[in-house]
Amino acid sequence: MTAQRTQFDLLELWPQIPIWARELGLSQIGVTGIDLSSAEPGLQAWLAAGFHGSMDYMASHGMKRARPAELHTGTVSIITARMDYLPLGTAPDWLAQETARSLQPGEAVVSLYARGRDYHKVLRSRLQKLQERIAQAIGPFGHRVFTDSAPVLEAELATRSGLGWRGKHTLVLSREAGSMFFLGELFVDFALPETPQVSAHCGQCTACMDLCPTQAIVGPYQLDARRCISYLTIEHAGPIDEALRPLIGNRIYGCDDCQLACPWNKFAQISSVPDWQPREGLGASTIAELMAWSEAEFLRRTEGSAIRRIGHARWLRNLALAAGNALASPALSAGERERVLQGLAAHAGHADPVVQEQVAWSLAKAAAPL
Incomplete structure (x- = not known):
């Protein structure tokens, strides 16, 4: 100073x-x-x-x-x-729209922030x-x-x-x-007047805990990252626990479910900053469309994006997992089912053993009775 x-x-x-x-x-x-x-x-x-x-x-x-x-x-x-x-x-009804996306098995869901x-x-x-x-x-x-x-x-x-x-x-x-x-x-390195804290307003509500797909919120204010879909699809590098795979659904990067469940997000604010506009392919795409991206296309489309840091192999692992869940859903149309199978088959011989294993697991879902 x-x-x-x-x-x-x-x-x-x-x-x-x-x-x-x-x-x-x-x-x-x-x-x-x-x-x-x-x-x-x-x-x-x-x-x-x-x-x-x-x-x-x-x-x-x-x-x-x-x-x-x-x-x-x-x-x-x-x-x-x-x-x-x-x-x-x-849209004014964005909470309902985003919540509905997890019910569309062929759609690939990227967390809003990314x-x-x-x-x-x-x-x-x-x-x-x-x-x-x-x-x-x-x-x-x-x-x-x-x-x-x-x-x-x-x-x-x-x-x-x-x-x-x-x-x-x-x-x-x-x-x-x-x-x-x-x-x-x-x-x-200098002192400023501290701004006052605000009181908590969750009350008796447990919507976020109740609706977490993997029950990662193990108690109020307690998150077990090992079960969190955001952690599993972004931070975790190896194979994903088979018991958790069906619970991840079609979420391929992050998860917004606890936020979508929260009543306070009806007050979420729209930003005027242009940087948050969804990039092509990340706002609304199918699993099959994104599985068709080559590594070069993945790098090009995710340049300057938080997604790029997970790399193409982990991106494919996530997509392959979502593909397996889609194939296990009776709501997947016949045409989309064929496209998902083609996408998986294209990566069956991937150099990364984690991707290989995930593709094999997902292909096996196609043979299981619906």
């Missing part, structure tokens, strides 16, 4: 920061401190239970996730940001620009931007800074915006 900068200057600055944030497309910001020690026992228990699955980096980081000053030395305050992601043109540009890139860029505006006002300062890119307890910081409360599905919920938003943080 420069010698000329005073706490009075920073207090005068604070009302301007939310204005700059909105101009940059951020939906809401808050401020919290760096003492997260009360969150450490819960984090330790979650790791001890093995709920992080194969995400070994979560265990290797240990309690560093709850100690912001260890992530960036000199951090005094944390500016948190919410960025809504429902795209322009979202249909547009990679949120890591978009939110990081906006937060970096916010930092630059603050620096223009007060001079250079120590900082670091995070967007799900380091061991940060994002939901904990968001709730402490008043962006919302922790829902029973473990996501952050807002009375004004539901849960359809991204979170990001700007760590800074």
Whole structure:
């Protein structure tokens, strides 16, 4: 902090920061401190239970996730940001439409947040620009931007800074915006007034827990990632547990079911940011259409997308699994059934043994009686 900068200057600055944030497309910001020690026992228990699955980096980081000053030395305050992601043109009955998609066996369902540009890139860029505006006002300062890119307890910081409360599905919920938003943080080396926390409003509702296809929400505020469809289709690299495969249905990247079930998402906000517009092929395509993508086409269509990081082989594994579930459904039309079988047959000899095994499992579904 420069010698000329005073706490009075920073207090005068604070009302301007939310204005700059909105101009940059951020939906809401808050401020919290760096003492997260009360969150450490819960984090330790979650790791001890093995709920992080194969995400070994979560265990290797240990309690560093709850100690912001260890992530960036000199951090005094944390500016948190919410960025809504429902795209322009979202229909008023979008919740019903999205819920119905899981009942169309031949359709490939990509989680809403991943249909547009990679949120890591978009939110990081906006937060970096916010930092630059603050620096223009007060001079250079120590900082670091995070967007799900380091061991940060994002939901904990968001709730402490008043962006919302922790829902029973473990996501952050807002009375004004539901849960359809991204979170990001700007760590800074000066003190800002902390924004007040908000009260929780889940009450006795257990809709998210009741409707999770794999029952991954093992208790209120307790998620076993090893059963979560988002984890299985994105983070998990090997074969998916056969007992869970039929429960995944036609979800090929992520899962929105706990959010679609949540009553608060009737208040989810539509964003004016163009980056969230669905890319061709990711908004509404059939399993057969996406299985026909070569690796080169996959890379081309997912450039700048969060999906690209799972790679073509894992993408095919997910599609092959969805294909097997489609073949087991009597609702699949004869024509689509033939196209799905052709798509699977084309990858029966894939170089990746995980893809090979998944294709073989799915082809066996075609021979089973409906």
